[in-house]
Amino acid sequence: MSEAHSPQSTVEINTMKAVVAPRYGTGAALRTEVVGRPAPGPGEVLVRVRAASVCQGDVHLLTGTPYLLRLGFGLRRPKDPIIGHDLAGEVAAVGSEVTEFRSGDAVFGSVNAGAFAEYVCVQEQRLAHAPTGLSLEEAAALPDSGMTALQGLRDVGGLRAGQRVLVNGASGGVGSAAVQLAKALGADVTAVCSTRHIGVMRALGADDVIDYTATDFTATGHRYDVLLDLVGNRSIRDCRRILAPNGVFVSSAGAPGGNWLGPIVWMSKVLLATLFSAPKLAILLMRPRRADLEYLSGLAADGRLRPLIERRYPLDRADEAVQHVLDGHAQGKTVLVV
Template structure:
């Protein structure tokens, strides 16, 4: 009997290859090991992973910074040593409480940890059927960046058709998703990036591109209804200067703030800022959910959103893939093919 035909919620005891982080550090600490294959809980789906993408969350959990993260994820070493959040693959088995999925389904989604492995168990609420017409690598690149951009623009920013939006940090995974999603929502999009990313962002639909190496977007004289800041490299005062009177500044939790507190100090400033200005200041904390995955899948199937993949690596080179993200300045997504 093949895996795709395995009885519901019944999985043979077996092993798998996985990428293990035995300690905090850079990509060089990662190891390839053979470990026990997991079994799904009642609310989970066991997925045979075909591709996984690397996101900033993977980098933060690997390095253990900001250090306050370690209170929840392990003080001395990662509590969940198999890293990785985003994945795409096929359903092998489902827990007894799961509906809507069956063995053999092509799926994609997000898990707290464990995606850099041949198999992973995923909550059914954080999984969706893969969209037609895109590759498994592209499906794996959808969840984190797509949901972060979508929730930042639609939910926190309250972006509406006809409005102007500026994306600061537009060349990364979230930024390239945000440019496409803002266009799909009917906005006029300005992207901020370095010189080498200009043409790519134009090809993704950006109406205007600002090269931060030669121009200062806070001094352009243009105003925006929504400013999605994925970098945190400009002061709140500077960003407010280019917001419309009733505009919304959406701050990513990835803004810098040191190895100890990370973005917490920055987030505190955002909360206080709301007390003194007419413009709205919102903090972006992405929450994975099936509804948003299905929304993204619909846009991808319609050709309105396609993740930009810069590099692909085999599972054996996962350490190199993660280090590429840690080094900074990646364009779009980095994917591990399993």
């Protein structure tokens, strides 16, 4: 019998390849190792991962910054060494209490950690059936970015058809999803990005594009009903100045603030400013929800949402993929093909 058709050994069945971070650091800290394959609990689904995307949360868990995160995720090294949040693949097995999925289903969703591996266990409520019309690589690029953009625009910003929205940081994973989602919600969209991303923003449907290297978006004289800020590179006063009378400033928690406290500094400024501001100022903290995954899946199936993928890497080059995102200025999403 040839090796290609020989049955799997017990070792092969019980193990898998995974990207492991034995210590905090940059992409160079990552290693591809053979580890034990997980088994699903009662409410969990074991997914055979086909693709996983890199998000900012993965960067924070790898670098251990802001340092305050280490109180919950491990003081000296990551508590869960297998990083990765977003994934897509096929159901390999289900726990006893799972009702929505069966073996072989194509799914996508998110976990707190562990997606950069051949298999991962996911809570049932954090999965949805993969969108028709998208590859699993594209589906893997949707969860974190798509849900963050959706909740920021629709739930926190209250964006409605006919309103004007500005997306600051439009070329990233969340921003590129936000441009498309805002158009799907019927809004007039202004995207803020650098020169090299202008063409892509227009292709995604942006009605207007502001090149921040040439124009200050807070000094154009235009007013917006929703300002989705994914960068935190302008003062709250500047951002508040371009809001319509009933406008909403939605701030991502990914804004800078130093290695110790990180976004907590920026969030505190926003919350303090709400005490002295007529326009609404709000903090965006994404919460994974199956209903939102299903909503995104529907838009993707209708052709109104397609993840922007800049680069693809095999699993054993995860160090390069994560470092690319860590270096900044990535366009759209970076995906690992497992």
